[in-house]
Amino acid sequence: MHSIGIDIGGTKIAGALVSDEGEIITDLREPTPAGDPAAIIDVVIDMIERLRVGTDVVAAGVAAAGFIDAAQSTVYYAPNINWRHEPFRDRLRERIDLDITIDNDANAAGWAEFRFGAARDARDMTMLTIGTGVGGAIVTGDRLLRGGFGAAGELGHLRVVPDGLPCGCGARGCIEQYGSGRALLRMAGEIADAGGIGLQLAAERDRAGALTGEIVGRLIADGDAGAVHALRQLGHWLGQACASLSAVLDPELFVFGGGVSVAGDLLLDPIRDAYLAHLPARGYHPEPRFVVAQLVNDAGVVGAADLARLHATAAG
């Protein structure tokens, strides 16, 4: 039975009709009418109506960045779309006759990796999505860990440095400030300032006016020493965070998604090194695997569709 997944991002809204084996049958894409919640709802409704034409659809799942309540109906807080305590599911249900659930976007992406991607053979997975920020998703004993209020898996806000760098969440020292794409640009900028291995980074920065993810990614792929060093610094912080997460969650494997994860082993090797150096009671329990995500672009819609399908069939 097919279901529909919608992923509301900061710049675009993606939608797909998805089979129960995680295959995308049809997909759609629209720009996000940022800052206009009513227009976002219009786009979502329109996408669902277009995707369900001529097909028997069991449910639709909608994913967005932010805190979703445990009942999967209310958005407590969605920074990208300026929502606060928005009864999103009810707004959608008023206009469409279909079982609808909402989910955090990192949870949806993590669920897709667990069901159909890098973690499909595991029962206990921890995923970190390294994009502009750091998102997270936890699967334990084959279930998505949602927490008592629906906000579990906000792994970007694990604190790694007391009184550390200020974070957008209002706290300080969150791993998001040391392990995200934005942190990578900051570290690359510091290396550029220092000269030496940073000379190429500095030259590209001067040419473009500012370092971007595209520039640093290209230099990493070219093997530039300064850019690779920045990525190693990032990986070391992420590995230290994973050591703490192992003490709490003890996953079989860690999955890394998001734009930075395309660096592959250049990212995974320093993560693994730092993890082993900081692991409590190293040697007394098996080591988890560290892998990159497989469904990078489609994970959000595939996971949202699958979670909605499971929710609808369990309830029915």
Add this chain to the structure above:
Amino acid sequence: MHSIGIDIGGTKIAGALVSDEGEIITDLREPTPAGDPAAIIDVVIDMIERLRVGTDVVAAGVAAAGFIDAAQSTVYYAPNINWRHEPFRDRLRERIDLDITIDNDANAAGWAEFRFGAARDARDMTMLTIGTGVGGAIVTGDRLLRGGFGAAGELGHLRVVPDGLPCGCGARGCIEQYGSGRALLRMAGEIADAGGIGLQLAAERDRAGALTGEIVGRLIADGDAGAVHALRQLGHWLGQACASLSAVLDPELFVFGGGVSVAGDLLLDPIRDAYLAHLPARGYHPEPRFVVAQLVNDAGVVGAADLARLHATAAG
């Protein structure tokens, strides 16, 4: 249907026949033959045989400090009893005809609080046991979180300070070094050295030769400013750790057990203050409750018995 719980501590082994409502019918206690695994097995077998006389017992659960594998059969590492990769369940089953499971002692205690104690109305609980060290247990969606290798919930080894105080686990900066009973004695000793509000602590230390948990606990109960200040420092570290744990696990409530938790609100108030000061995205999701454990002395045997009963009845 009754089941049996055994809790192997560093100094004593406790055993009990427990009803399916968590009531202790009979209990036993023996000194731990420390450092002699064969003698420990003899004591455990003898206790089970004595507790099952004349009763229909469905299973026995044995709890011990250390890493237990995901199949609940092998002790990877048990610091108190000098075990490494010990096939403990098989050793017991060779000698007794009964369904037997083994569990980490903090998990057993946490499960007892979840089923019959401070968290009996919750579905998502995080428990920290503040004894000599810091133990942990996580229940999420009504299930004990064991992790991929059985070692989840080792919350004492969440890192709170990079390159911080060395920990017995081989890593540095673990919350166990800032939030345990041992840390409380260290903080109380520092306050005693500083004079001022530490004068009473210093006087008691000089009289007894060293500060002990009993002395510091008594001074806390008496309202001594120095001892209460040490407890507040401890609570602030624990509250900061809980802020990170909320980002990961998002529990409805945090339960604090172990000897230090008898301080009640004197411990909970600074924990709550520090939690709120360090919580990511404070104000955008509901606040968890902070409570002390209710089954302090019996939690290990009651939880081990209940976990064994559930395991046996689910498998049968």
